[in-house]
Amino acid sequence: MFVVNRAACVGGPVVSLCTALSVSKFSACRCLRSAKRRSPYSSVDSERYSSLVKSVMSSRVSSQTPDTLQAQDEHMYGPVVKASTPSSKQAHRVPKTLHPFLHFKETLETEESESGPPTRIVLNRADTPLVPSVTRILQETLSPSQIFYLERWKKKMVAELGEQGFKDYSQNLFRQGKLFHSAVEDILTSCATRENTNPPETSEYPPEAQGYLESISHVLNDVRAVRATESTVHHDTLNYLGILDCVARYRGVLCVIDWKTSEKPKPFLSNTYDNPVQVAAYAGALNNDANYKYQVEHGLIVVAYKDGSPAHAHQLSSELMLKYWNTWLIRLEECTEQSTQQDGKLLFKIILTVSSFFPNIHV
Numbered sequence: 434m435f436v437v438n439r440a441a442c443v444g445g446p447v448v449s450l451c452t453a454l455s456v457s458k459f460s461a462c463r464c465l466r467s468a469k470r471r472s473p474y475s476s477v478d479s480e481r482y483s484s485l486v487k488s489v490m491s492s493r494v495s496s497q498t499p500d501t502l503q504a505q506d507e508h509m510y511g512p513v514v515k516a517s518t519p520s521s522k523q524a525h526r527v528p529k530t531l532h533p534f535l536h537f538k539e540t541l542e543t544e545e546s547e548s549g550p551p552t553r554i555v556l557n558r559a560d561t562p563l564v565p566s567v568t569r570i571l572q573e574t575l576s577p578s579q580i581f582y583l584e585r586w587k588k589k590m591v592a593e594l595g596e597q598g599f600k601d602y603s604q605n606l607f608r609q610g611k612l613f614h615s616a617v618e619d620i621l622t623s624c625a626t627r628e629n630t631n632p633p634e635t636s637e638y639p640p641e642a643q644g645y646l647e648s649i650s651h652v653l654n655d656v657r658a659v660r661a662t663e664s665t666v667h668h669d670t671l672n673y674l675g676i677l678d679c680v681a682r683y684r685g686v687l688c689v690i691d692w693k694t695s696e697k698p699k700p701f702l703s704n705t706y707d708n709p710v711q712v713a714a715y716a717g718a719l720n721n722d723a724n725y726k727y728q729v730e731h732g733l734i735v736v737a738y739k740d741g742s743p744a745h746a747h748q749l750s751s752e753l754m755l756k757y758w759n760t761w762l763i764r765l766e767e768c769t770e771q772s773t774q775q776d777g778k779l780l781f782k783i784i785l786t787v788s789s790f791f792p793n794i795h796v
């Protein structure tokens with residue numbers, strides 16, 4: 434207990450003299466508390482502010498909805514034009530001219546003997562120097578996304594292997610693919626010319642091709658009646674050509690067969706990129722080529738693997754072939770348009786060159 438002899442701290446309550454306070458009742462917080470802060474809105478003219486709020490709330494703007502705002506914007510700036518996405522535009526694209534996939538004629542022999550050696554028409558570029566190939570047309574009409582991923586893959590491989598290393602890698606892949614195709618052609622030809630004989634052993638072929646041959650062994654067991662191998666097809670009307678790998682019956686269905694090699698598994702048809710379009714282009718040319726007395730409506734893409742793991746066989750029905758045939762017609766039109774534009778640019782350069790030598794001539 435103690436006695437306070439004078440008034441308490443400034444700002445606190447006044448304590449009379451001789452007032453006894455318990456220590457437990459004493460606190461310094463009241464003495465240290467700062468003065469009450471003034472509100473920043475205390476100086477605002479409340480009447481004027483109130484009238485401003487009332488005028489805004491009572492105006493027409495508050496009654497507008499998103500629909501009326503959009504109508505007002507369209508009146509001032511015009512309607513909003515929504516661009517269609519590239520994917521939807523591409524999905525509905527159709528060829529300008531629908532050339533037939535099949536080419537039946539009254540004099541055409543739709544059935545011919547499937548025995549004997551398969552047809553093999555060698556490409557003679559001297560006779561068709563200006564006719565583009567299927568491979569070239571597909572390469573020149575790659576989509577921007579395909580070009581992007583192809584360039585990214587190339588840069589990645591160059592970064593890992595170097596320029597020369599990537600060149601050697603590409604040449605080695607090409608060599609392996611060539612050896613593989615030659616081995617398959619030899620197997621199919623030997624089986625077609627000799628009845629009731631098993632395919633030759635894979636050990637008879639170069640080591641680079643043996644893994645691929647082991648990979649497609651289960652597919653070859655279902656291939657019969659080989660009609661053509663490594664043979665040239667030419668579409669006279671559309672003016673393109675190609676060399677197809679094989680025409681044979683796969684599980685009883687006559688198909689244009691394309692043998693592919695890959696370092697990565699391709700279990701789905703979508704993994705094969707432009708290969709279905711290529712097969713449809715070959716089949717359409719064959720159906721139009723007078724050297725072949727039959728029609729082919731189906732296709733088969735066989736993806737072989739170097740490690741000998743079972744190949745993936747993607748069979749194309751007649752409906753799918755028609756779908757990819759239309760895609761091929763679009764790619765063919767794109768290539769023709771690009772060629773026309775390039776010819777126009779070349780002609781323009783020639784005209785400029787000529788006019789520079791003869792300035793008095795006005796073109």
